[in-house]
Amino acid sequence: MLLEAQLYGSFQLKTVCGQDIEIANRRARALVAMLLLQSGQPLDRDHICKLLWTGRFEAQARASLRQCLLGLGKTLDALGCDLLDVSRSRIALNANLVRSDMADLECALDDSDWAKAIALIAAIGGKPILDQMQFGDEFDTWLTERRQATEQQLQTKVSAALARLKAAGNLADHGGLLDAWMARHPTSSRVIMGDLHSGRVRVAVLPFVSHDSEDNQGYFADGIVDELITTLGQVPQLLVAGRTSSFQFRNTALTLPEIADLLRVSHLVEGSVQRQNDDTRINVRLIEGQTGFESWSYSFAGTVDDILAAREGIAKTVTRELAGALKLEIAEPAVRRMTSNKEAFGLYLQGRALTRRAIGDGVLATAIDLLEQALTIDPDFAECWTALAEAHVYTAVYTPCLDKLGQVDRMAECATRAIALSPDQGHAKAMLGLYQWTQNDPLAALDLAFEAYRLEPENPAVTMRLGSFLLYCGRTRQALPYLEAAIDQDPVDGRNYGMLCAAHLNMGNIEAAIAAGKRSADLGNPPLHWSVATAASGDHERAVEQYFQGRLLMNSVIFPPAGTQPMGPEAMDAYWQLAAKGVNSGKEEDRQRYCQTLDFLHATLPDPYDPTIVWPAIWMGYAPMVFKTLGTQITPPNMVGLMSLWADVEPIRQTRLHPGFMDFAKRIGLVAVWEKHGWPDVMSGPPA
Structure with a gap:
């Protein structure tokens, strides 16, 4: 039996003949609606309990969910409809038994059924998804995120449809679709209308x-x-x-x-x-x-x-x-201001182009050589000094470089020279902030990042640097607007979405974190942050699989730890399986096994502070290793792990709850930041 659901406005469930299906329990109605919004993806039972029975004890919430499922099952059984697919850990819908107004609209746009699409958009008008469905703050946050993600997906489809209609010369349907959509979103369709609400x-x-x-x-x-x-x-x-x-x-x-x-x-x-x-x-x-x-x-x-x-x-x-x-x-x-020397400018252009490529055998070394040649010809070429500073940062981050601190020192020298020649070099000041992090002075780093943003607010690298520094300090809500602005400026840079994934995870926006992590992976970046967000949703099996897929990027985007040789295929698979389970399976024995592996790596690797050790230690809440690595030496590649310290989920929170955390935070300069700019979102102040 096929059912029809209305998601726009007040939720309704009907038979294909139009008969209303009465579901007396309002949480049961919400459960069906939530599953429909998942577009065929299951929901974790614990996550459902958290959203619909906020504030109840775990056992009580689970019992309430069982009662809810029992009553809902009886209602659906009376209709001869096996709508739910229920397991011990997850709940999903049999998607082939129900359709919604949302799915109908997406299908009409995909199938170029313009008359139907226009009629459906006109029918939903300005109605929000699941109007007046409220179960507390947790549910409100989840629903807001789902509404935003759904509207963004729908806007993309409408934008593509309008482009096809205009290219085909079908101006009648183009006008009808645009009018219907703009009646629903009179100010939000930035891409379709070609300008922001601010007029840009x-x-x-x-x-x-x-x-x-x-x-x-x-x-x-x-x-x-x-x-x-x-x-x-x-x-x-x-x-x-x-x-x-x-x-x-x-x-x-x-x-x-x-x-x-x-x-x-x-x-x-x-x-x-x-x-x-x-x-x-x-x-x-x-x-x-x-x-x-x-x-x-x-x-x-x-x-x-x-x-x-x-x-x-x-x-x-x-x-x-x-x-x-x-x-x-x-x-x-x-x-x-550039250079008046044609040869120096040509060398600068070549070095900049290779720096943008970054990854490849000898690419950055060649870039540095070209930029240094340019500066030999014109030592007062400020932009070239900034470009050379960036090439040294990239060498520390994107190559298996043992002398990371040497690269950072050289970067600081180049950035300082650029600023001395041209004080408006905002990007150079942002990179100089990286050096301050390695000196355990994030307060100076943040001051430089704010000054860099004042000078170059339209440079996405500068904007993201400021957002990331705030994120490292635990000031996630303050960081988020800068992260979003950088993505708005540079929407196909996958690294930015990794930052956004961590930010949403810190704020408890699990669905948004998963979406950002997936976008980062789709753009060719390692799926590690995506997997951590997925694990936080309770889907540990899928999270392990996502993390394990990271091995496919070995030796291309991910490199072996500095000073080591690449693994053979069998050893690599075994290591990545161990890592994936340790970080994401949710089983303590897997976590302990991988923590022991990190102990071994810390003792044997040429660089004991490599991100290979630091990032998993943070994700597993392995506080002693976090303190031994980041507490001893911060480098440009390992400092990225700091952004994940502030997720209030297990086991990540264990580092923050560890008795030695405040000593660690003071040692690396975070307390000085908090005393000036405010404490992290997850901390109201220093612990008693």
Whole structure:
């Protein structure tokens, strides 16, 4: 028997003939509604108890859930409907027996049934999902997160549908769908309308195609794009996607509307560079994100005797012309101070391009060599000193480097030189903050990060650095707006979603943490934080599987600990299975076994403070190892583990509850931060 559910507005369950199904128990109604919102995924029984019977003892809540399931089963049995799939630990719906207005709308959009989609959106109007369903703060938080995730998913589908309709010239259905959606969300459809509620237009500059007889790697073209991103970012009316996200789409097979959707922008800037000896032609086009149609173009042609003058002129002209095409009144933006030496600038561009790649045999070493050559030619090239500082940070983080502190010291020297030459080098100040962490002075690090953000608020690397520093200090609620802003600026940088996953886990937003962790993994990053969030939801079996999948990224994104050799396939599988169970199985014997392994690694690895030891120790609440590693030496790669200290879930909280925690926090400088900026969200003040 097929049932129909209404999720928008007040929850209703009906037979296919339209007969109301009366479920007297309001928590039983909520349970069915929650399972429908899960889109076929099960819910953990303990999690259900926590949401629907907040404040009750665990045994009492479990008994109430059993009674609820018993009554619900009798109601459904009377209809001859085997709707629930119940096990000892989880509850799910037999999805083929029930459909909802939400699922019907998504299917109509996927199937291009425009009339039905428009009618369904008009019918739900402004109704919220599960209106007036309340069971306390825990449930309210969960429902808010599910509403946000569902609306975001639906908005993406509507955006894609509008792009298809406009490309096909079906303006009637395009107008009808847009009107219906905007009636439901008059101010929230940023991507569809092309601007934020603040009036900022969202733009991304894609990598330019290079046809250059002197530059087969396209460094000159990348330099033009880099300058455009920076210069356009100074326009207050524009929100420009960050470099990391934009350069993800070099040589992509995706269509322009698909790229615009992924980058959450309404307009794209693309172009090409042609150079033959001294003759140069640069073509720039403005593209409407929804359709992929060109709405404006500009060409620069001439003889380039001074490549830097051309760069500045092009950036200013394109910014001015683009503002005119978008009907924006802007002041002429400043252009970054670079170098007057053509050779030094070319070496800088090559070094920057390799630094962005980061991962690869010898890539960063080559980048450092090129940047140092540029600085030998022009030692007053401030931007190049900042780029060299970043290359040294990346070497410490993304290579199996034993001399991490040596790289950090060199980074600090380069960043200090950049700031001395040009005090507005915000990115350099943010990196100098990393050095302060390694010196157990997070208070100075945070002050530098705030100053960096004041100087470069549109630089997603700077924004994320400030958010991450606050996250490391346990100030998660203060960090979250910066993390979200960095993702808004750079929405295809998977590393940012790992930070967001940890932040939501710290705040108890388990579903949001899982979604952010999955997004990070989908973008090619290790699924470790995703698995920890999944384990916190109670689904330990799936969490172990997710963590184990991390082994597939060994020697490509994840590297063996510095000074060690790669494992063979069998040994690697055995190690990752041990680690996955230790962190996520929820079984104490698995945890103890992996803690013993960490003891062995700490005693034998060339770098006893490697993230291979630090991160699992935090996730397993292995406080003595956390104190022995981070309490002795913080490095750029292992400090990332600090962001997970503040999750109020087992066993992570064991480190924070350990009697030695405050001594550890004082030793690494966290107490000084808390006394100035406030205590962590999970601590009201120093313990008695």
